Amino acid sequence: MAIEVGQRIQILRKRCGLSIRRLAEMAGVAAGMISCIERGKNSPSIATLQKILAALGTNLADFFGTQGDQAQGPIFVREHMRSVSDGQRTYTIVFPDREGIGVEMLDEHISPASRKPPYEKLQCDVAGYVLSGSLTLDVRPKLKQTLRPGDAFYIPRGTEHRGYVSTDEPARLITAYYPEKY
Secondary structure, three states: OHHHHHHHHHHHHHHOOOOHHHHHHHHOOOHHHHHHHHOOOOOOOHHHHHHHHHHOOOOHHHHHOOHHHOOOOOOOOHHHOEEEEOOOEEEEEOOOOOOOOOOEEEEEEEOOOOOOOOOEEOOOEEEEEEEEOOEEEEEOOOEEEEEOOOOEEEEOOOOEEEEEOOOOOOEEEEEEEEOOOO
């Protein structure tokens, strides 16, 4: 998957007329990282990929999606949903990116990690509901709490936060973003 993702990023970058250095500046990542990703030497984390894709004017749903599988009407079957993974997190994008849908919903599977992920500051509100496992939610400046199945959270846009698994058991949650992020 790393080579395919890297090749697709390189194609998008060239279409946008950007150098590796300029894309890195726009995305807030190291130029060497983009070079390694494009050559298939590194797989980006989902957070890094989101930054790169945003700088390229696209999102995860469009980057990994195909135009022919977008269902019409109010029903969305699992076989048409797209999933992306960075090895530690797997996101299933529940709704397609289509006009009339103003919220993004994800089915997230988060594996235990040896390191905590970086904080994120999203330009959208995010809400979540823990289905299984436990999720440690760290919200700056000073809230840190472990959520269990049945617990929910809501984080307003612009709030620095991160979620991670600090036990041996993976977590599964449903998250919603408004307005849509991907």
